[in-house]
Amino acid sequence: MAKCISVAAILAVGLLGGCGSTPVSLYSDNTIKKKDKAYKKGLYEQAFYDLKEPAALGYKSAQYTLAFMFLKGQYLEQSTKLGMGWLGVAKEEGVENWSAQYDAFYSAATTQQKQQIDETVELYITQFGVKAQNMTCRRSTSPRRTFGEVKCSSSHLI
Secondary structure: OOOOEOHHHHHHHHHHOOOOOOEOOOOOHHHHHHHHHHHHOOOHHHHHHHHHHHHHOOOHHHHHHHHHHHHHOOOEOOOHHHHHHHHHHHHHHOOHHHHHHHHHHHHHOOHHHHHHHHHHHHHHHHHHOOOOOOEEEEEOOOOOOOOOOEEEEEOOEO
């Protein structure tokens, strides 16, 4: 049985982005698709370790997958607040089905949960959003696909 990783582990993802002058090893859309295969196969521990860095660097597909790993408690400790934080930053690019999922979950939340979600999304956009990570993302024309919908590139230095 896979062990459950604590909330502190994902917060450590934020330490990946720092100051300095070393170029980031960037991920192509195809690389992130390959990394997502572990998630689709139910290999959640591997998926977390494969996707945490691209998510912290602003790659929307990786953020989207991490969101559901938190929301469902897949390898990670289940957390609506953190899952919605990642989903909120992933939907930053306006992918229709991601926004619809976020809106559905948000509307079901209590007032207190909404306040926590709002604070977390704001923090995550500040840390992992397109502006914070110097990302350039573009959407494909297919609103039904989850991977391949948003292609991102970065000139970010850490």
